[in-house]
Amino acid sequence: MNPLKRLFADQGQAIWLDFVARGFVRDGGLARMAADDDIRGVTSNPAIFEKAIAGSDEYDDALTEAQHAPGRTVMELFEGLAIEDIRDAADVLRPVFDETHGDDGYVSLEVSPYLADDTEGTVAEARRLWKEVARENLMVKVPATDAGIPAIRTLIGDGININVTLLFSQAAYEAVANAYLDGLEALAKAGGDVSKVASVASFFVSRIDSAVDKALDRKIAEANDPDEKAALAALQGKVAIANAKLAYRRSKTLFGDGRFAALEAKGARAQRLLWASTGTKNKAYPDTLYVEELIGPNTVNTVPPATLDAFRDHGKVRASLEENVDEAAATLDRLARAGIDLDAITKTLVEEGVDLFKDAADKLLGAVATRRAGVLGPLLNRQELALGSLAGEVEALAETWRAGGTIRRLWAKDASVWTGADEAKWLGWLDIVVREQANLAAYKALAEEVRREGFTDALVLGMGGSSLGPEVLAETFGRQEGMPRLRIVDSTDPAQILRTEQSVELSKTLFIVASKSGSTLEPNVFRDYFLGRLKEIVGPDKAGRHFVAVTDPGSAMEKAAKADGFRGIFYGEPAIGGRFSVLSAFGLVPAAVMGLDLDALLGTAETMMRACGPDVPPEANPGIRLGLALGAAAKAGRDKVTLVADEEIRDFGAWAEQLIAESTGKNGLGLIPVDGEPLGPPEVYGGDRIFVHLQLEGREDDAHDEAFAALEAAGHPVVRLGLALPSDLVQEFVRFEFATAVAGAVIGINPFDQPDVEASKIKTRELTDAYDRDGALPVETPIWSGPGIELYTDPRNADALAKAGATDLAGWLKAHLDRVGEGDYVALLAYLDRDEHNLDRLSATRLAIRDAKRVATCLGFGPRFLHSTGQAYKGGPDSGVFLQITAEPAKDLAIPGRKATFGTVEAAQARGDFGVLSDRGRRALRVHLKGGDVAVGLARLGESVRRALG
Numbered sequence: 001m002n003p004l005k006r007l008f009a010d011q012g013q014a015i016w017l018d019f020v021a022r023g024f025v026r027d028g029g030l031a032r033m034a035a036d037d038d039i040r041g042v043t044s045n046p047a048i049f050e051k052a053i054a055g056s057d058e059y060d061d062a063l064t065e066a067q068h069a070p071g072r073t074v075m076e077l078f079e080g081l082a083i084e085d086i087r088d089a090a091d092v093l094r095p096v097f098d099e100t101h102g103d104d105g106y107v108s109l110e111v112s113p114y115l116a117d118d119t120e121g122t123v124a125e126a127r128r129l130w131k132e133v134a135r136e137n138l139m140v141k142v143p144a145t146d147a148g149i150p151a152i153r154t155l156i157g158d159g160i161n162i163n164v165t166l167l168f169s170q171a172a173y174e175a176v177a178n179a180y181l182d183g184l185e186a187l188a189k190a191g192g193d194v195s196k197v198a199s200v201a202s203f204f205v206s207r208i209d210s211a212v213d214k215a216l217d218r219k220i221a222e223a224n225d226p227d228e229k230a231a232l233a234a235l236q237g238k239v240a241i242a243n244a245k246l247a248y249r250r251s252k253t254l255f256g257d258g259r260f261a262a263l264e265a266k267g268a269r270a271q272r273l274l275w276a277s278t279g280t281k282n283k284a285y286p287d288t289l290y291v292e293e294l295i296g297p298n299t300v301n302t303v304p305p306a307t308l309d310a311f312r313d314h315g316k317v318r319a320s321l322e323e324n325v326d327e328a329a330a331t332l333d334r335l336a337r338a339g340i341d342l343d344a345i346t347k348t349l350v351e352e353g354v355d356l357f358k359d360a361a362d363k364l365l366g367a368v369a370t371r372r373a374g375v376l377g378p379l380l381n382r383q384e385l386a387l388g389s390l391a392g393e394v395e396a397l398a399e400t401w402r403a404g405g406t407i408r409r410l411w412a413k414d415a416s417v418w419t420g421a422d423e424a425k426w427l428g429w430l431d432i433v434v435r436e437q438a439n440l441a442a443y444k445a446l447a448e449e450v451r452r453e454g455f456t457d458a459l460v461l462g463m464g465g466s467s468l469g470p471e472v473l474a475e476t477f478g479r480q481e482g483m484p485r486l487r488i489v490d491s492t493d494p495a496q497i498l499r500t501e502q503s504v505e506l507s508k509t510l511f512i513v514a515s516k517s518g519s520t521l522e523p524n525v526f527r528d529y530f531l532g533r534l535k536e537i538v539g540p541d542k543a544g545r546h547f548v549a550v551t552d553p554g555s556a557m558e559k560a561a562k563a564d565g566f567r568g569i570f571y572g573e574p575a576i577g578g579r580f581s582v583l584s585a586f587g588l589v590p591a592a593v594m595g596l597d598l599d600a601l602l603g604t605a606e607t608m609m610r611a612c613g614p615d616v617p618p619e620a621n622p623g624i625r626l627g628l629a630l631g632a633a634a635k636a637g638r639d640k641v642t643l644v645a646d647e648e649i650r651d652f653g654a655w656a657e658q659l660i661a662e663s664t665g666k667n668g669l670g671l672i673p674v675d676g677e678p679l680g681p682p683e684v685y686g687g688d689r690i691f692v693h694l695q696l697e698g699r700e701d702d703a704h705d706e707a708f709a710a711l712e713a714a715g716h717p718v719v720r721l722g723l724a725l726p727s728d729l730v731q732e733f734v735r736f737e738f739a740t741a742v743a744g745a746v747i748g749i750n751p752f753d754q755p756d757v758e759a760s761k762i763k764t765r766e767l768t769d770a771y772d773r774d775g776a777l778p779v780e781t782p783i784w785s786g787p788g789i790e791l792y793t794d795p796r797n798a799d800a801l802a803k804a805g806a807t808d809l810a811g812w813l814k815a816h817l818d819r820v821g822e823g824d825y826v827a828l829l830a831y832l833d834r835d836e837h838n839l840d841r842l843s844a845t846r847l848a849i850r851d852a853k854r855v856a857t858c859l860g861f862g863p864r865f866l867h868s869t870g871q872a873y874k875g876g877p878d879s880g881v882f883l884q885i886t887a888e889p890a891k892d893l894a895i896p897g898r899k900a901t902f903g904t905v906e907a908a909q910a911r912g913d914f915g916v917l918s919d920r921g922r923r924a925l926r927v928h929l930k931g932g933d934v935a936v937g938l939a940r941l942g943e944s945v946r947r948a949l950g
C-alpha cells in the first residue's frame with residue numbers, strides 16, 4: 001500500500017498538501033492526490049502563492065480583469081486570484097470534509113503577513129476572508145504572534161476555523177491552545193455551535209533544526225574536548241523533533257482534561273497539532289525525516305510536493321511520535337546545558353517567519369503589480385528609469401523602504417516616514433480620488449448650469465496650488481464644445497490683467513475664485529477687481545451669479561462669497577495642502593466648468609493611484625520609485641530636476657515645478673525644478689542634473705528622444721514617462737504627488753509646509769501697508785542707473801559687486817554672473833506680463849547663460865512663482881544666483897476699495913521677494929526697466945547679459 005495512505009489508515013494521521021497552484025487544482029491534480037495519496041487537506045501561505053503566481057503564466061488570463069477594472073488594488077487582484085484557488089481546492093476536498101464530518105478536507109488561506117502585529121486588523125481581515133471565500137471547509141491562517149493570539153480567541157469565538165501558523169515554542173503552543181479553548185467557551189456561551197469549528201496548531205519543525213544546528217556548529221567549533229564536540233554533534237537534527245514530541249505530549253493533557261471535556265460534550269473537536277515546515281532542508285538528513293519521525297494519531301502533517309513524492313516512494317510508517325518522549329525531554333535539557341537558548345531561537349524564528357512571509361508577499365504583490373501594468377498596457381502611463389551612477393543608491397533605498405514597509409506606513413499616514421512633525425495632517429490627497437468619485441453630483445450640476453447658461457469663458461482667480469492644476473487641465477484638454485474656455489489669472493501685472501480681461505466678454509464669463517486659505521492677497525484683489533467690473537456691467541444684483549468660490553471650510557473667502565451672493569461655494573479638503581489639491585475641488589470645479597468628463601478623469605487618476613498603492617513594493621511602484629530616484633539625486637548633488645515635456649502636455653512642468661520646489665526646497669536642502677529650458681546636447685550641462693521626459697507614446701518625430709538618448713549615454717540619470725494620450729496627464733498628478741512626498745522623506749524634510757513663502761507674504765504686506773499709510777512705497781536708491789535701466793540690491797550684494805569696478809550695465813551683470821559656480825543655478829525672476837514676447841526674450845537670455853556657464857537656469861514670473869519655486873529659491877540649497885526684473889508699468893490699474901493699485905502690489909511683491917532673498921544671504925540683483933517700454937528694456941538687458949558672458 002502507498003505509505004502515504006497508510007499514515008491515516010494505520011496511524012490516524014492526516015496528510016495535507018503544502019502547496020497550491022491554479023493549474024494543479026483545476027486540471028485534477030489535487031483530486032488525483034486526494035484519491036491516490038489520501039491527501040486530506042491543503043495549506044497555502046504567501047510563499048506558496050508567490051511561487052504559483054510570480055513563477056508562472058497560469059494567472060495571466062485572470063489578471064486581464066485589471067483591464068476592465070483598472071481601479072482595483074493590487075491586493076484585491078491578488079486576493080481575487082487566491083480566493084478563486086482556495087475555493088476551487090475547497091470544492092475538490094469537500095467530499096473529504098463531508099465524509100469525515102468536518103474532521104478533515106480543509107484548505108487554508110493566510111491573513112496578510114503585514115497584519116502580524118495588528119490584532120484588530122487580523123480579526124477584520126480573517127472575518128472578511130471567511131465571508132468572501134464562503135466555504136465551510138476553509139481554515140483562515142493566523143500567526144501565533146503576540147497580536148495574533150488574541151485574534152485567534154476572537155475568531156474561534158466567531159465560529160471561524162483557524163489554522164494557527166508560525167508556531168515554534170512550547171509556551172506559544174500553550175497560549176494558542178488556551179486561546180482556542182477560550183474562543184470555544186465564548187462561542188458556546190453565545191449559543192453558537194462548537195461542533196462546527198475546527199482548528200489546527202501549526203508547529204514549524206525543520207526551521208528549528210536549521211537554526212539550532214547552526215548554533216551547535218558554533219559551539220562545536222569553540223569546543224576543544226572531542227567528547228564535548230561529539231555530544232554537541234549528537235544533538236544535531238534532533239531538537240525539532242524532540243520539541244514536537246513534547247508539544248504532542250502537552251496537547252494530550254490540554255485536550256484531555258475537564259476543561260475540554262465540557263466542550264467536547266457539546267460536540268467540540270480538539271485542536272489538532274499540525275506539523276509544518278516538514279521538507280528536509282539539510283541534505284545530510286533523510287528526505288522523509290520530518291514525516292517519518294512525527295507520526296501519531298489525531299495529528300496532521302502538511303507536506304510539500306517533493307517530500308510527498310519521497311515519502312510515497314520510500315517512506316516508512318510507524319507510530320514514532322510517542323517513542324522516546326523522555327529522551328526528547330533529555331535532548332532539550334542537553335541543549336540548554338550546552339548554553340543554547342531554545343526560547344530565544346524560537347522567538348527569533350517567529351520574527352523571521354513573519355519577515356519571510358512579508359518578503360514573499362512583497363515579491364508576490366510586486367509580481368502582480370508588474371503583470372497588472374502589463375495587462376493595462378496603455379491605460380497606465382509608462383515609467384523607465386536609467387539612473388546611471390544613482391542606480392545603486394536607489395536600489396538600496398528601495399530595499400530599505402520594502403523591508404521597512406515604508407509605503408504601507410506612508411499610506412497609514414505615519415508622520416515618522418518624514419520628520420515626525422505634522423505630516424499626518426496633510427495626507428488627504430492619498431484617498432481624495434476615491435472620495436471625490438463618490439461626490440461628483442455637485443460638480444456635474446455646476447457643469448450643467450454653465451452649459452445651459454451659455455458662459456463663453458471661465459477665469460480661475462487663484463495662485464500656485466489653486467491655479468496651476470486648472471491651468472494644466474485647460475492647456476492640455478483644450479476647449480470643449482459648448483463649454484466655456486478656461487483661463488487662469490495669477491498675476492498682479494496690470495498689463496497681464498488687462499490683456500486677460502480684454503480677451504473675454506465679461507458678461508459671459510464665469511469667475512472661479514480659488515483660495516484654500518481664503519486670505520491670499522492675489523485672489524482677493526482679483527475678486528475685488530472683477531466683481532467691481534461685473535457690477536458695472538451686469539449690475540450689483542447679478543454680479544455674484546458670475547462667481548463661484550473654491551475654498552476650505554470656514555475661510556474668509558467663504559464668508560465673502562456668501563455676502564456677495566456667489567452662485568456656489570465648493571469646499572476644499574483641509575487635510576490637503578494647495579499644491580496637492582488638484583484632484584480635489586480645486587481642480588474638479590474648473591474641470592467641470594470647462595466640461596471635462598469627471599468620471600473619466602478620476603478613473604484615469606485612480607489607475608495610477610492603485611499602481612502607487614500601499615500594497616505595491618518599491619520596485620514595481622512608479623510613484624515611490626520615482627521619488628526614491630529624485631531623493632537620491634538631491635542627496636548626490638544632482639538636485640536640478642530638469643522637466644521636459646512634449647508640446648501638447650508641456651504645461652505640466654509649471655504644476656510639477658510648484659509641487660517639487662515648494663515641497664522639498666527648505667532647510668537649505670531640496671530639489672530645484674527646471675522647467676521650460678530647451679534641451680541641449682550633453683556638453684551644456686554640468687553634473688548636477690536629473691532629466692525627466694514626459695512623452696506622448698508613438699510620436700515618431702520626437703526630437704526629445706534623441707536628446708535623451710545622448711544624455712543617457714553621457715551618464716546623466718534620465719527618467720522617461722510615457723502617456724498614450726494627453727488626457728493621461730492626470731496620472732502624472734498622482735505619480736508626482738507620491739514622488740514628491742517620497743523624495744521629501746529621503747531628503748529628510750517635511751514636504752507639506754512652506755516656511756519661506758510666508759516670509760515674503762509678510763514683507764509684501766508691510767510694504768502695501770506702508771503704501772496705504774504714506775501713499776507711496778519707501779524710497780530706494782539704485783546702486784547704478786543708466787538710460788532706461790536701474791540696478792538695485794542690498795548692501796551686502798552691492799559690496800560684493802562693487803569690487804569689480806563696473807561702469808556699465810554689462811559690467812555689473814558680469815560681476816553678478818561671475819559669482820555663478822559649478823552646481824549653481826541662475827533664476828530670472830520677472831515681475832512682468834507673462835506674454836509671448838517677454839517669454840521669448842527672457843528664454844533667449846536664459847539659454848545664453850546656461851550655455852556660457854553650463855548651469856541650470858530657471859525663469860519665473862512674479863508673483864506667480866512666489867507660490868511655487870519661490871519657496872526653494874529662498875529656503876532650498878544656497879546655490880541660486882537671482883536676477884530680478886521689474887518694470888515701470890505702462891498703464892496701471894486701480895483695485896476697488898484699496899489705495900494700492902495692481903502696479904503697486906506687483907512692485908511691493910517684487911521688493912518683498914527681494915527682501916527675503918537678501919535676508920537669506922542669497923546672491924541677488926534687481927534690474928528695473930524704466931520708461932514703460934518693456935520690450936526695449938528686455939532687449940537691452942539681453943544684449944548686456946550676452947556681453948557680460950563674453
Ligand SMILES: O=C(CO)[C@@H](O)[C@H](O)[C@H](O)[C@H](O)COP(=O)(O)O
Pocket residue numbers: 018043044045108141163164165166202206207274276277278279302
Ligand atoms: O500552512 C502551513 C502551516 O499552517 C504551511 O503552509 C507552512 O506555512 C509551511 O509549511 C511552511 O511555511 C514551510 O516552511 P519551510 O519548509 O519553508 O521552512
Ligand SMILES: O=C[C@H](O)COP(=O)(O)O
Pocket residue numbers: 462463464465466514515516517518519520523578579867868
Ligand atoms: O500654492 C498656494 C498658494 O500660495 C495659494 O494659496 P491659497 O490657495 O490659500 O490661496
